[in-house]
Amino acid sequence: MNINHKDGLKLNKMEKKFLRKQSKARHVLLKHEGILAVSYPTQSLVVANGGLGNGVSRKQLLLALEKCGPMEALLMPPNKPYAFVVFKTIDKSKKAYATLNGKEIIDDLGQKIILYLNFVEKAQWKKLGLQALPPGLLVVEENISSEDEKMLWESVNWTGDTGNQNFQKSLKHRRVKHFGYEFHYENNTVDKDKPLPGGLPDICNSILDKWLKEGYIKHKPDQLTINQYEPGHGIPAHIDTHSAFEDEIISLSLGSEIVMDFKHPEGVTVQVMLPRRSLLVMTGESRYLWNHEIIPRKFDTVQASEQFKGGIITSDIRDLTLSKHGIRTSFRFRKVRCMPCNCSYSSVCDVLSATVGLLHKCVFLLYAF
Ligand SMILES: [Zn+2]
Secondary structure, eight states: OOOHHHHHHHHHHHHHHHHHHHHHHHHHHHHOOOOOOEEEOSEEEEEEESSGGGGGOOHHHHHHHHHEEEEEEEEOOOSSSSSEEEEEEHHHHHHHHHHHTTOOOTTTSSSSEEEEEEEESOOOOOOOOOOOOOOEEEEEEOSEEEEEEEEHHHHHHHSSSOOOOTEEEOOOOOOEEEEEEEEEEETTETTTTOOOOSSGGGHHHHHHHHHHTTSSSSSSEEEEEEEEEOOOOOEEEEEEOTTTTTEEEEEESSSSSSSEEOTTOOOOOOOEEEOOEEEEEEOOOHHHOOEEEEESSSSEEEEEEOOSEEEEEEOOOOEEEEEEOEEEEEEEEEEEEEOOOSSOOOGOOOHHHHHHHHHHHHHEEEEEH
């Protein structure tokens, strides 16, 4: 009797703890996201902790939800710790509410996550604004063959001693190698008077000729930076220095896909998928005005449908899931600028400071002689 009594108490405590957590989830959803839970059963549920932002993929959540019955939709907003599920009938959503509440599932990193479900009147989500590529940006899918990818990938010797430390560097979030000119991270430019011996690797010649012929570039690049990113690595938001490089900046993705964020100075962010073997071409506004960055994380939010490959990640939350980062190497080609920048984006252009720098150098030379 006593044991039963104790068990009863223990269950009560757990129930109380669960109710507290469920109510907290409801409170947080209302306060931070404006999502109002209701106390009566509906077809729709908000699943707290079961979101892409929590490392839960569409596949994993579906696995748990499918056991409760057929669904109309599973909406997974990007970077949010919750999802919405709409069941075909109220009976099925009631079943999910009863069986999955407080249940543990394993996220994509193998960590345990406890789900808290609440009924909602409507699965609601504010759509993101602009959904178009930044002007001047192009993603060319399947630009090189798997054989060429392998050849380029294997041509990079990360372990070998190049005999010159300036060629290769381990940055905080990636490994880099420079050809043609060394890129100086302290001032984000190159020393135009000091080209590196050897120029660009010969292996790049045929591929550069192909891009010139196909019209993706008008000028042959003379500087190459090879970046290697491990999962969790990234590159901080930046605009390639105007005074250092010409208009066309191109980047070839090898080994693994990645999502690159493009940010307009007025606040719009566009997420662009760069599949492996794709070529990213940045010209005009996308090269001069928009910041680009790879956020250091282990997963990207991507389209779930098979037919989607490169380009913009839409905000269609019926079709989003997670993609695990792999090792990615990028070949970024640029042409060192000879004349001062004449772009029309003065708010982000360093033409003035670059010219002042040049004047100082001239004055110094005058005095020196
Ligand atoms: Zn400029």
